[in-house]
Amino acid sequence: MVTVILGLSLLGCTKFIEVDLPVSQLTGPAVYQDQTTATAALSDIYARLRNNGVLTGNPDGTSMVLGLYTDELAYYGTGTSPLESFFTHGLLPSNTYASSLWSNSYGQVYAANALLEGLENSPEIPKSATHQLQGEALFIRAVLHFYLVNLYGDIPFITTTDYQGNAQVQRLPASEVMAHIIGDLEAADQKLTYGYPAQNRVRANKGAVRALLARAHLYLEQWSLADMYASDIIGQTALYAVEDDLDAAFLKGSISTIWQLHPGVSGANTLQGKIFSFSSGPPAIAALTQDLVSSFGENDLRGQHWVKSVTQGVQVWYHPYKYKLTENTGVSQEYSIVLRLEEQILIRAEARANLGDSDGAKQDLNTIRNRAGLENTTATTTMQLLAAIQQERKLELFTEFGHRWFDLKRNGMAEAVLSPIKPAWEPKNLLFPLPESELLLNPNLEPQNTGY
Amino acid sequence: MTKNHTLCRRRRIYAGCLFFLSLSLTLSAQDLLVSGQVTDGQLPISGANVLIKNSNTGVVSDFDGRYTITARPTDSLQISYLGYTTLTIPIQNRSTINITLQEDATALGEVQINAGYYTTTDREKTGSIARVTAKDMETQPITNPLAALQGRMAGVNITQNSGIPGGGFNIQIRGINSLRSNGNAPLYIVNGVPYSSQSLGSSLTSSGLLASATSPLNSINPSDIESIEVLKDADATAIYGSRGANGVVLITTKSGTSEKTAFSLQAFTSLGKVSSKMEMMDTGQYLAMRREAYANDGITSYPVNAYDINGVWSQTKNTDWAKELIGGTAYIKNLRAGMSGGNQQTRFLLSGTYRTESTVFPGDDTYAQAAVQSSVSHRSINDRFKVDLTLNYASNKSNIQANDLTTQAYRLAPNAPALYNEDGSLNWENGTFENPLANGLGKYTNRSKNLIANAVLSYSLAPNLEFRTSLGYNDMDLKEARTWPSTVYNPVYGVTSSSSILTLNGGTRNSWIVEPQLHWKHTWQDHELEVLLGTTFQSESTEMRTQRGTGFSSNGLINSIGAAATVQILAEQLSEYRYQAVFGRVNYKFKDRYIANLTGRRDGSSRFGPKNRFANFGAIGAAWIFSREKFLEKSSFLSFGKLRGSYGTTGSDQIGDYQFLDTYSVSNNLYNGVAGLQPTRLFSPNFGWETNTKVELAAELGFLKDRITLSSAWYQNRSSNQLVGIPLPATTGFNNIQANLDAVILNRGLEMELRTLNIDKKALSWSTTANLTIPNNRLLRFDGLEGSTYANTYVIGEPVDIIKGYHFTGIDADSGIYQFEDYNGDGLITSADRQFISDVSPQWFGGLNNRIAYKNWELEVLFQFVRQDGRNYIYSSNLPGTMTNMPIEVLDHWPANGENAEIQRYTTGLNSKAFSAYFRYRTSNAAISDASYIRLKSLSLTYKIPKNLLGPVSGSIYLQGQNLWTLTNYKGADPENQSLTFLPPLRQLTMGTIFNF
Secondary structure (H helix, E strand, O other): OHHHHHHHHHHHHHHHOOOOOOOOEEEHHHHOOOHHHHHHHHHHHHHHHHHOOOOOOOOOOHHHHHHHHOOOEEEOOOOOOHHHHHHHOOOOOOOHHHHHHHHHHHHHHHHHHHHHHHHHOOOOOOHHHHHHHHHHHHHHHHHHHHHHHHHHOOEOOOOOOOHHHHOOOOOEOHHHHHHHHHHHHHHHHHHOOOOOOOHHHOOOOHHHHHHHHHHHHHHOOOHHHHHHHHHHHHOOOOOOOOOOOOOOOOOOOOOOEEEEEOOOOOOOOOHHHHHHOOOOOOOOOEEEOHHHHHHOOOOOHHHHHOEEEEEEOOEEEEEEOOOOOOOOOOOOOOOEEEEEHHHHHHHHHHHHHHHOOHHHHHHHHHHHHHHOOOOOOOOOOHHHHHHHHHHHHHHHOOOOOOHHHHHHHHOOOHHHHHOOOOOOOOHHHHOOOOOHHHHHHOHHHOOOOOOO | OOOOHHHHHHHHHHHHHHOOOOEOOOOOOOOEEEEEEEEOOOOEOOOOEEEEOOOOEEEEOOOOOEEEEEEOOOOEEEEEOOOEOOEEEEOOOOOEOOEEOOEOOOOOOOOEEEOOOOEEEOOOOOOOEEEEEHHHHOOOOOOOHHHHHOOOOOOEEEEEOOOOOOOOEEEEEOOOOOOOOOOOOOEEEEOOEEEOOOOOOOHHHHOOOOOOOOOHHHHOOHHHEEEEEEEOOHHHHHHHHHHOOOOEEEEEEOOOOOOOOEEEEEEEEEEEEEOOOOOEOOHHHHHHHHHHHHHHOOOOOOOOOOOOOOOOOOOOOOOOHHHHHHOOOEEEEEEEEEEEEEOOOEEEEEEEEEEEEEOOOOOOOEEEEEEEEEEEEEEOOOOOEEEEEEEEEEEEEEEEEOOOOHHHHHHOOOOOOOOEOOOOOEOOOOOOOOOHHHHHHOEEEEEEEEEEEEEEEEEEEEOOEEEEEEEEEEEEEEEEEEEEOHHHOOHHHOOOHHHOEEEEEEEEEEEEEEEEEEEEEEEEOOEEEEEEEEEEEEEEEEEEEEEEEEOOOOHHHOOOHHHOOEEEEEEEEEEEEEEEEEEEEEEEEEOOOEEEEEEEEEEEEOOOOHHHOEEEEEEEEEEEOHHHOHHHHOOOOEEEEEEEEEEEEEEEOOOOOOOOOOEEEEEEEEEOOEEEEEEOOEOOOOOOOEEEEEEEEEEEEEEOOOOEEEEEEEEEEEEEOEEEEEEOOHHHOOOEEEEEEOEEEEEEEEEEEEEEEEEEOOOEEEEEEEEEEEEEEEEEEEOOOOOOOOOOOOOOOOOOOEEEEEOEEEEOOOOOOEEEOOOOOOOOOOHHHOOEEEEOOOOEEEEEEEEEEEOOEEEEEEEEEEEOEEEOHHHHOOOEOEOOOOEHHHHOEOOOOHHHOOEOOOOOOOOHHHHHHHHHHHOEHHHEEEOOEEEEEEEEEEEEEEEEEEEOEEEEEEEEEEEEEEEEOOOOOOOOOOOOOOOOOEEEEEEEEEEEO
16 A cells, blocks of 8 residues: 555656646747737737837826926826826935836836847748837847936846846946947837838838937937938838828827827727816816916917816916827727827927038928928027927927927026926936935946936 | 533544544453543534544544443543543443543643644644634634634734725734835635635725735635634744745635534624714815915915815815715624534535625725535544545635725815715816716725645555645636726716726736644653655645726627627736655653654745755753643643743745746736737846744743643744845836845844633633733844945834834924934935834734623624824825815814914925925834834624523623723824824724524
């Protein structure tokens, strides 16, 4: 009997305790043996970009936090939300939104790196498909680092999935990070074409890569490169054109869209639509500042079509109205637009103005102004022209992933514009603090940004 | 021990029978047929063991206490029964011997203790096993069996983390062994079936309500439990091998005992209220604070959203929100009916319990449990074949509002508007008031079902050899739903039912276990040898699915996922766990006083990679009952004396399934019609078992015929090769990775249990039990701590339960802002200055229980005490000066009370220096203070209805109070759960009756 039991158990041993993977999981290598599953891995990164981190339309994304951080949005929430500190400029290293921007973005960077590493050993997937996937992953990695470097200054640039190295990684000077970003984008540019791999422009193509290249070179004040990439996109007239109907500009089929994020569930619309809208006052989270609302001239169609007023008694509040739908519809109508042609036109205007091509700059600026129902610009000198372009950027790109903040910062205008309206303004506020928890886990990230 | 013989007997007879190897004997010429009756002097004792001394031959007395046995005229009979002193009577050629057993004055005697795969007695055990029985539990209105252990066991520290029905408990047996926060749960075994303590609940549905996901132990009906044993040292736990590191909790449910068909009925009602609240500012004090904060910040015109102070809200209204929101009464109603009976061969028990509980929140939310228990045992006429079947089924249903209102109770401004409009609808005060009851429009419903079935089949192959197989099956099913109708949102959002949300979570877990075993026993001269050999096959599969439906055409349809416009799978978890082992035990006893116990186990688990699947664990235990030595046998002072010790290893595999694999999982992320695939985790294929080496030395003494017994144990557990989710910075893409750490945690401590029988008269008896534990926990070794991600969490030589924070040095007299020590002297206060170590582990804890019985009355008083530091109200309070109410302690502030005040200058958040100082203050030593307490845990008064008053019906009436009184210096609401976010344990008053007939 004893032997029977013993024999039974020893025989059973190794076999018995081997279990199959659950049906909802695949091994890492298996994912990259098949184009469909590799694409599913990429789709997941896009979905995460939409749901959290810098590009989300949720309140912890850049549209909301940087709107509050600048002169775009006024905070009305009660209680203590992490958002209030952005509005008051009382940001602390323990702020949960400042740290979720950081950690979610690096989580997405990891997924992009895992995809790039997985694709290196995947002879089963056709070359062209591999290039497409690689190009998109490089683009995503660049986008994420681009926002992070502009928010936090010196940051680590992560290119592998090796957790031991990444756990002790050090910060790189912002200029080096920018060089890496441009490197990634140039590599992606080689791999991608202007053809979109999916309908409705929800995945990146060459246009998206070049749009970000144009923006990166603009931020680096490399005017001719910015001009070159922007011109290339503007030249793709079969693909892109300015959407003349302001009410159609933020619909999913808009012709000016270069890259947008799919809302996920069918029938869903954008998160931005949900968080910015309110139907009666006072607003629950935020409303457009009086300053921004009054910046739209009386004739500016954007002030009429992209801003909505809510009146209660004698009080009036305004909210962004680019995205008009707050709830689900039978078929999704609005996607979250990250890159669009109008920004490229303004980039080229600024580059041209700096390169001395005033006429070209004016022409681009007027394209945007005319669409908004405005007269041609009256600016004449380069200085006036540049100021007019900045003003136009403010009105055209408000509450779209923090353009206003980045513009104020790179033009050295932050202090002049913000210190009168933010009593707690300090020069240190040009950079966000690194999350305290990160510094505790990885002391190599020290020192904290000055002042925090 | 009380005089309620029949009750005792019914409960214990069965346990006695099961492990008594009675064997048939052939009649030979010189044999004598001896018969008689076993009584306690008045009533017959059924189920007493009548054994021929120094043999394996024995019988069990029948319902009338009668027995018949064949023996040689020169033999002696040994008669034993649980709770009674064992008698040895020489036969001396008599054919009729009537036996009168005396009750054992103390419980220590021959009480059988369940050690899992075998039983032992308190006297002869070599390991450390603590025990509570139904007697200690039956008058307490508890939902979770762990509640019954609080204050009653040395070495077992239990805290309740929420007063909401269904909320969980934390249990630590001999301290924190693992750096992994969820790696310190003991192994639960219910009637031989391992019971996973991992919740099937999803935080997506229960967050904000329960401090931790819903506890599966709630599915075990406390009134069905006969006993709970906690195995602590290596000797007791090594037979559980890889799963014994954190101790083992054995739960045994009641089983049929009496042969006469008997009925029992128990009913109780309990009223519960929040026992300890913080005193908050009134409107005058609150508005003064707000005005001062604005003045401090240099703001004269109040912002538009400062509704409390800018005139939008009343300036005089004064509401005590704690009274309003958590000041209600929670009712528990419980009814249990049971029936038991049988004959010599077959015994059964059937019982049903129904219980409802309500909450202290406004509204009529309820939690209901229905439980059925049955137990059948059968033995063949020749006693060779035995089968025991137990079945426990419980169904829980709760319908509780989806948020704990405690946070709101402590934060709402006292002049906030009324909750309801005059027409009874929720008041939003024109959109300026986030009504706390709005969340109550969303419901959390929870339905769980749990079936535990166990069958033990045994067959005597030979007189001393038994083959036994234990077959167990556990089926758990949990369904949770949480609704977020659009009406929970402030109407200013203009949200309609097309934004209403329904979140559903469904989980099932099936596990089966088969454990064939051989038990062999051999006795010769002064030697007694018991050998056990067994093997385990266990398989467990878990399935969990969380889905969300959004968009309903009407909020009336919100409970139907089919009516949702879009349905999304949020999480899908499928896992399988397989476990296989060989185990054994050799117990050797020499001259009834030298005992050695050897246990071991070889384990294989699917949770480890191919290289590390198997590991060996084992222990040796020894005991010397020196009071049985010749020179002490006659001592009238020392009635019992034993020294025991044990050494061995156990392990832990509590890391979840598949952690060693590189996988991608289907995520809940839809994108462009594609369901995403996401890297599941960072993986390390080679992690292995965590090992825990335990040493124990103990002395157990009985004085004056065991009227005083004292047992004290010293233990030391070294837990090494720590298997942890090492926290990682976000730059790695994940929070952590499972791997082994070269770190050693030492838990060492002293446990003492004292039992005295102060008065033992027929009419009056008084007994006292006390226990005290002095634990000591230290991180002994951690190679590379400095360079690791734990560098700012742990310190070598300190407990693992420390908090590293800023060192608060006082309030600056000029600026009125908190100051902290600049450890690195760089002139700045940064996270590098979080160097002050606060120890929040318990310093000592215990309980003191007194039981006084006078005639038909019985009074039991249990005190529980803990000496510890803990996080106080400062940790969970908002910035003083903002739009949230504060405890009155906050009135003690700068500049009014100068730099010795508790609180710095008030600010609305605009003073960024004060704002950052506030955050540092919360994570400084100022937020940690004394959280010791002495609590009158339980007070019960029972009246036994005199015999013959109600004819054949016997019974009792009782009154019980739980958490009646607390003595503490704690700065906060409750020193036990230390939270201003979750409801503290309730004070409960219970009245109940028990009838037997």
